[in-house]
Amino acid sequence: MIRKINHFFGKEFAKDALRNILVILLPSILLFYTIGLHAAIAFAVGVILSSLTDLPGNRQDKTMTAIWCTPLFALTAFSTAAALHYLSWSILPILAVWGFICTMLIVLGPRWGVIGNLTLIVISFTIGLKPLDPLSFSLYFTLGTLSFFTVSLIQAYVSPYRSLKYAMKEGFEQMAILLEVKIKCYDEKTPLEQVYRELSLLHIKISEQLESIRSLLLREKTLISSCQNSELIWLNKIYRLIDLYELLMGIDTDYETIREKLKHSEALPIIRHILLLLSDEIRVLEKSRNSSHILDNEKQITADIFKLEQIQMKTDLESRSLVNPILIHIKHILSIVQQIQKSTVVQDPTWVSTAAYKNFVPSTHKGQVIAKHIKTKSPVFIYAIRMATLLILSGLVGYTLPEYRYASWIILTIILVARPSYANTQKRNYQRIVGSLIGIAASLLITLVIHDSLSVLLIAAITLYGFFLFNKPNYLICVIFITIAAILSLHLYEGNIGDLLSSRLAFTLLGSIFAIIGCFAFPVNHRSAMKNLSDTLIDNYQNYYHKLRSRLCENTVDFQELRLVRKHAQTSLAQLYDNLDQFQKEPRYKKQDWSDIASFQTLAYRINALLVGVSVSITKSIAYENDKALLERLDNIELLIHDLNAMGKSEKLTPKTYTTV
Structure with missing residues (x-):
C-alpha cells in the first residue's frame, strides 16, 4: 500500500499539483490582506485556469502555451466581464463564436484543444463571478496567469527534460502491463478474442504514450545529437523502451497455432512464468532496487529458459519451430532489460538522426489544418457546431433566470462533459453528476459541523489541492474535490449555502441533459471516420510490407525508414481501435451484429504483430534467421493483408442489423 502511495505521489501530475496550489495560495493570501478579496479571487482563478493548460512538454511547448494563453485569456476575461457589465445579452454571441472557434482548435493537437477548452471555461468562470469592475478583474486575473506561466517557464528551463523523464517512467509501467496481458496469449483457457480486445485497448494508451515520448525526444536536437555519456545513457534507455514495445508487439507465429500445438506440453506454463518475471523487471527499471532481488529474478528467469530449451530439444520438429522464436524473443527482452539496468550505451543504426527527426514529428501549417476541417463531413466541425449551439442555449436559459451567474454551471458542465462521442459524453456525465452529488453532500456536512471561517477556508484549500491531484488520473474524484472547494469558497464569499447547493445540483443536471441531447441532435459520423481509418491502416500495412520485402530482396531501405513505417502502421491501428x-458504444448501434468488425479487428492486430515480428528479425534479432524463411513469412502476411483489404472493400466494416428467426 505504501509503495502504491509513493508511486502515485512520485508522478509528474502529483508534483505539479503541489506546485500549483503553492502558486495559488501564497500570492492570494498576500493580495487578500493588502488589496482585498476581489483581487485575491481574480488572481486565484487566473492561476487555476492557466495551470490546467500545462500539459507535459518541453521548453518550446511551455513557451508556446504561455505566449498564446496570456493574451487570449486576458481578452476573453475582459470582453466577458465588460459584456456582463454593460450589455449582458452580448454574452450570447460571445458564447456562440468562441464556442465554435475554441472547439475547432482540437484539430491542431491536444495542447491546442486544451487551450481552446480552457478559454471557454474562462468565460464560464467570469460569468459566475460577475465582477463589478471589468478592468480591475481582468488585470488581477491576468496577473495570476502571468505568475503561473512565469513559474512554469522557470521550471521548464531549469529542468528541460523533466516531462520526458516522467513519460519514460510511465512508458516502462505500460510495457509491464502489456507483458502481463500478453501472458494470456499463451493461456489456452482464455479466449483469444478477449485477449485481442484487451490488447487493442492497451495499444491505444501505449501508442499515445510512445507518441508523446517520440515527440518530446525528437524535438530536443541538443539531446539526440549529444556526445555526453550521461545523456547518451539516458537516451539509450528511451530507445530501449521503444525497442521493447516493438519486441512485445511482434510475433513469429499465430497464437492459435502456438496454443494448439503446445497445449499438451509443459512449455506454455514456463513461458507464462518467464513473462511474469520479466514484467516485474520492466516495471521497476527506473527505480532503485535491491541487487539481491534482481539477482534472484534473473536466476529464476535463467532457470526457466534452460527448462524451455530442454523441452525444445525433446519435442518434434514442428513444436521446436514454435518454441524457438519465443525463446529468441524472451532472450532479447532479457538482454534489453539488462542493458537498462547496467546503464550501458549500445548504439545501433536504427537510432533516428537529427536530420530525420522531422519525418517522425511532422509540422503542418495551422491555417491549412483548420481549413481542411471546415466542412460538414468533418467530425470536429460537427462537434464545434454542437458546442456553439449548446453554449448559446445554456446562455439563453441563464439569461432568463434571476441569478444569471449561477447558470455558469450549465455552461461549465457542457464544456467539461460534452465530447464528440456519445460514450465519452455519458461517461463524463456520470462522473460529473455522481461527483457533484458527493461533493454537495460533503459540503453540506462541513458547513453544518464547522462554523469557523478559517477552518472552512483551510478545507477549501486542501480540496483544491485534491482537485489538482486527481484532475488527470481520476475525473470522478477530481469533481468531488472541486465541488467542495467551489461551494465552500462561495459560501464564505456569499453566505447562502442553500442557494449554492440547489443551484449547483440543478444547473449541473441541466447541463448534463443538454450535453446528451447535443449528441443526438448533432451526431458525429463514426462510420465514415472508421472507413477512412481502415483504408489508411491497410495502406500503411502494405507500405510496411513492401519496405520489409525491399530490405530483404534489395537491401535498399535503411533502418530509420523501417522505424517510420512501423510508427505509421501502429499509430493508424491505435486510431482505428x-x-x-x-462506434460500438453508440446507442443507435446497440442491436447490431458486430461479428465482422470483430474479425476485422482481430485480423488487423495479427497482421501488425506479424509485420513487427519480421521487422525485429531483420533489425534486432539476437539469433540469425535466413532471408528465405523471412520472405516466406512475408508471403503469408501478404495474403492476410489481401484478406483484410477484401473485408474492408466488401463493406464488412458497416455493422449489419441483427435479426432473429
Missing part, C-alpha cells in the same frame, strides 16, 4: 470502441 479508438474509433471502433466509440
Whole structure:
C-alpha cells in the first residue's frame, strides 16, 4: 500500500499539483490582506485556469502555451466581464463564436484543444463571478496567469527534460502491463478474442504514450545529437523502451497455432512464468532496487529458459519451430532489460538522426489544418457546431433566470462533459453528476459541523489541492474535490449555502441533459471516420510490407525508414481501435451484429504483430534467421493483408442489423 502511495505521489501530475496550489495560495493570501478579496479571487482563478493548460512538454511547448494563453485569456476575461457589465445579452454571441472557434482548435493537437477548452471555461468562470469592475478583474486575473506561466517557464528551463523523464517512467509501467496481458496469449483457457480486445485497448494508451515520448525526444536536437555519456545513457534507455514495445508487439507465429500445438506440453506454463518475471523487471527499471532481488529474478528467469530449451530439444520438429522464436524473443527482452539496468550505451543504426527527426514529428501549417476541417463531413466541425449551439442555449436559459451567474454551471458542465462521442459524453456525465452529488453532500456536512471561517477556508484549500491531484488520473474524484472547494469558497464569499447547493445540483443536471441531447441532435459520423481509418491502416500495412520485402530482396531501405513505417502502421491501428470502441458504444448501434468488425479487428492486430515480428528479425534479432524463411513469412502476411483489404472493400466494416428467426 505504501509503495502504491509513493508511486502515485512520485508522478509528474502529483508534483505539479503541489506546485500549483503553492502558486495559488501564497500570492492570494498576500493580495487578500493588502488589496482585498476581489483581487485575491481574480488572481486565484487566473492561476487555476492557466495551470490546467500545462500539459507535459518541453521548453518550446511551455513557451508556446504561455505566449498564446496570456493574451487570449486576458481578452476573453475582459470582453466577458465588460459584456456582463454593460450589455449582458452580448454574452450570447460571445458564447456562440468562441464556442465554435475554441472547439475547432482540437484539430491542431491536444495542447491546442486544451487551450481552446480552457478559454471557454474562462468565460464560464467570469460569468459566475460577475465582477463589478471589468478592468480591475481582468488585470488581477491576468496577473495570476502571468505568475503561473512565469513559474512554469522557470521550471521548464531549469529542468528541460523533466516531462520526458516522467513519460519514460510511465512508458516502462505500460510495457509491464502489456507483458502481463500478453501472458494470456499463451493461456489456452482464455479466449483469444478477449485477449485481442484487451490488447487493442492497451495499444491505444501505449501508442499515445510512445507518441508523446517520440515527440518530446525528437524535438530536443541538443539531446539526440549529444556526445555526453550521461545523456547518451539516458537516451539509450528511451530507445530501449521503444525497442521493447516493438519486441512485445511482434510475433513469429499465430497464437492459435502456438496454443494448439503446445497445449499438451509443459512449455506454455514456463513461458507464462518467464513473462511474469520479466514484467516485474520492466516495471521497476527506473527505480532503485535491491541487487539481491534482481539477482534472484534473473536466476529464476535463467532457470526457466534452460527448462524451455530442454523441452525444445525433446519435442518434434514442428513444436521446436514454435518454441524457438519465443525463446529468441524472451532472450532479447532479457538482454534489453539488462542493458537498462547496467546503464550501458549500445548504439545501433536504427537510432533516428537529427536530420530525420522531422519525418517522425511532422509540422503542418495551422491555417491549412483548420481549413481542411471546415466542412460538414468533418467530425470536429460537427462537434464545434454542437458546442456553439449548446453554449448559446445554456446562455439563453441563464439569461432568463434571476441569478444569471449561477447558470455558469450549465455552461461549465457542457464544456467539461460534452465530447464528440456519445460514450465519452455519458461517461463524463456520470462522473460529473455522481461527483457533484458527493461533493454537495460533503459540503453540506462541513458547513453544518464547522462554523469557523478559517477552518472552512483551510478545507477549501486542501480540496483544491485534491482537485489538482486527481484532475488527470481520476475525473470522478477530481469533481468531488472541486465541488467542495467551489461551494465552500462561495459560501464564505456569499453566505447562502442553500442557494449554492440547489443551484449547483440543478444547473449541473441541466447541463448534463443538454450535453446528451447535443449528441443526438448533432451526431458525429463514426462510420465514415472508421472507413477512412481502415483504408489508411491497410495502406500503411502494405507500405510496411513492401519496405520489409525491399530490405530483404534489395537491401535498399535503411533502418530509420523501417522505424517510420512501423510508427505509421501502429499509430493508424491505435486510431482505428479508438474509433471502433466509440462506434460500438453508440446507442443507435446497440442491436447490431458486430461479428465482422470483430474479425476485422482481430485480423488487423495479427497482421501488425506479424509485420513487427519480421521487422525485429531483420533489425534486432539476437539469433540469425535466413532471408528465405523471412520472405516466406512475408508471403503469408501478404495474403492476410489481401484478406483484410477484401473485408474492408466488401463493406464488412458497416455493422449489419441483427435479426432473429
